[in-house]
Amino acid sequence: MRDDTTTVDPGVSDAGTETPRLSIAGVGRDFHTRNGVVHAVSGIDLTIQRGEFVALIGRSGCGKTTLLRMIGGLLPATTGTIEVDRKPLWRDGRLDSSAVTKLGFVFQEANLFPWFSVIDNIALPLKLRGARKRERRARAQELAELVGLTGFESSYPRELSGGMRQRAAIARALSTEPELLLMDEPFGALDALTRERMNLELQRIVLETSSTVVFVTHDIPESVFLADRVVQMTPRPGRINKTLLVDFSKPRDVYLQTTPEFNEIVRSLRHELDEEE
Amino acid sequence: MPRNRMRLLPWIVTPSLVVAIVATWHIVVKVRDVNPLIFPPPGDVGEALVELLGEGAMWSAARVTVTEVIVGFLLAVGSGLAVGVVLGKVPWLEVSVRPLIIIAQVSPKVAFVPLFVIWFGFDMTSKIVLATVLAFFPVMLNVLLGVRSIEQGQREVMRSLNATRGQTFSQLEMRSLMPYLFAGMEVGIVLATIGAIVGEYLGGNDGLGNMVVTAMNSLDAARTFALILVLSLIGLVLFLIVNELKRFFIPWHESVYGLQNRGV
Numbered sequence: 001m002r003d004d005t006t007t008v009d010p011g012v013s014d015a016g017t018e019t020p021r022l023s024i025a026g027v028g029r030d031f032h033t034r035n036g037v038v039h040a041v042s043g044i045d046l047t048i049q050r051g052e053f054v055a056l057i058g059r060s061g062c063g064k065t066t067l068l069r070m071i072g073g074l075l076p077a078t079t080g081t082i083e084v085d086r087k088p089l090w091r092d093g094r095l096d097s098s099a100v101t102k103l104g105f106v107f108q109e110a111n112l113f114p115w116f117s118v119i120d121n122i123a124l125p126l127k128l129r130g131a132r133k134r135e136r137r138a139r140a141q142e143l144a145e146l147v148g149l150t151g152f153e154s155s156y157p158r159e160l161s162g163g164m165r166q167r168a169a170i171a172r173a174l175s176t177e178p179e180l181l182l183m184d185e186p187f188g189a190l191d192a193l194t195r196e197r198m199n200l201e202l203q204r205i206v207l208e209t210s211s212t213v214v215f216v217t218h219d220i221p222e223s224v225f226l227a228d229r230v231v232q233m234t235p236r237p238g239r240i241n242k243t244l245l246v247d248f249s250k251p252r253d254v255y256l257q258t259t260p261e262f263n264e265i266v267r268s269l270r271h272e273l274d275e276e277e
Numbered sequence: 278m279p280r281n282r283m284r285l286l287p288w289i290v291t292p293s294l295v296v297a298i299v300a301t302w303h304i305v306v307k308v309r310d311v312n313p314l315i316f317p318p319p320g321d322v323g324e325a326l327v328e329l330l331g332e333g334a335m336w337s338a339a340r341v342t343v344t345e346v347i348v349g350f351l352l353a354v355g356s357g358l359a360v361g362v363v364l365g366k367v368p369w370l371e372v373s374v375r376p377l378i379i380i381a382q383v384s385p386k387v388a389f390v391p392l393f394v395i396w397f398g399f400d401m402t403s404k405i406v407l408a409t410v411l412a413f414f415p416v417m418l419n420v421l422l423g424v425r426s427i428e429q430g431q432r433e434v435m436r437s438l439n440a441t442r443g444q445t446f447s448q449l450e451m452r453s454l455m456p457y458l459f460a461g462m463e464v465g466i467v468l469a470t471i472g473a474i475v476g477e478y479l480g481g482n483d484g485l486g487n488m489v490v491t492a493m494n495s496l497d498a499a500r501t502f503a504l505i506l507v508l509s510l511i512g513l514v515l516f517l518i519v520n521e522l523k524r525f526f527i528p529w530h531e532s533v534y535g536l537q538n539r540g541v
Contacts, residue, residue: 111431115530124448158531
């Protein structure tokens, strides 16, 4: 573990001269409400390297979801620039679709389409890109296996459990082989046991696909367990307060969470959050 | 109750109830010695029905009525879907025309039949118009509700996938509103049937409604009853067709699989 609270630029990592997957510079977002302007997020600088797993944590209202939505192109930033593989996401207030196609988004709710079978849900992004039926079915089939949904390909979403739905949503996001996977509290609605299993599954999937991930959560142990780097945000306005590198080797197993080293990191992040009060 | 016994239930109860009603009808008419001109015994109605089914005129009249209902219904579904989608997607338009919609909706549309006859003549057109007008509102209002009920989260999925408007419409909006469209269609087919028959009652020279009026004018109560039975049967078949279409098109929806799970 390396604590670099004092480092001003949290984007520094070992990757060196390689093109970063995601670069965020001076990003802010204001919302106009009846009571005036609210600075939801302000002055965010963040660089994420290829293959890195970054967790964004913070209390509700700290702007972590707003930041993720801006990265995902769902919300325009008021200030600053967001670049995916050095390509700006927004140009003249318009979304650059060639940059957006590099992204995969997983929401808190699985948001599957109830009229499609599991396999058709997973293949939806490919359908939108005009892939042939046979091709996208074959790809969706592989992904169903990857996320452990074999045998449920022709089921409707209503026939699945919450955890299985979220697996399908992850497979859907992975179907286009995104350069960057954005996850907004994907396991927030699941029970603790399912959630633990999903964390292990996600770790496996990310390692197998060598994906780059930005993962929003308010669960500190979850963030430490999954991430290479934990970025902690504070509210009003939403800013990056602290960045922690977590260098436990991967794959990590659940018993890591019982080690003193793990709990030391969790405690320091916890302490930081309590300081806000 | 076990599922398989639940499945049998309507097949036992419905015929038993029909038999009980017919028997009561027969007994009451006989015991109280009701004038058959006012309330014919079921036997007379049965005879009249058999006679009616042998008449070529009845079949051609039925064809006219069914055509009116189906054409009127299809026009209502088409226009109701189009108007419902547009109003659902353009809130300012919906707000501006809402008072007019409410007025049109609550006005007794059957009262317009004389005008429809003046405008569209005594033949099928005026009945088709009434059927369309009656069936339009439930279809349109349900579609409007359907467009408004599309889940925000599902929209965001389409946005995050960089979907075009056309793709969002075909993959999400159109499919999401199908259950609402079918709910409107199930009401609409019944109202279209009513529209065609009432149109024939009030301003017709053809169709089963016109035959009912003729039978009534010749004080043939049994034949009137028999015609009403035929009309009810037509209404039932049309409704069942719409219901089958629903099962075919939206097997994923709760209104379909929910019933299946309960063994119906």
